[in-house]
Amino acid sequence: MQFSIIVAITLGAFAVASPVAPRDLSSCIADVTTTLNSCVSRCGTDSNCTRECDTNGTNAIQRCISDNPSG
Known part of the structure; x- marks a missing residue:
């Protein structure tokens, strides 16, 4: 049960971080990296x-x- 809750939170975090409007590639990747780091830190040793x-x-x-195909 706890695992499915973590996955739901993880998926929700990335859904929020997904670009709604086109942005430049570096800021998009920076946002993803920030989300990834906080996601991993919430996981602990799991x-x-x-x-x-x-x-x-x-x-x-x-x-x-x-x-951002042009980069």
């Missing part, structure tokens, strides 16, 4: 939680790149 943060962070960075 490796499943950390892996979920990493996956969501990678996906969010891919969205940054696809939203």
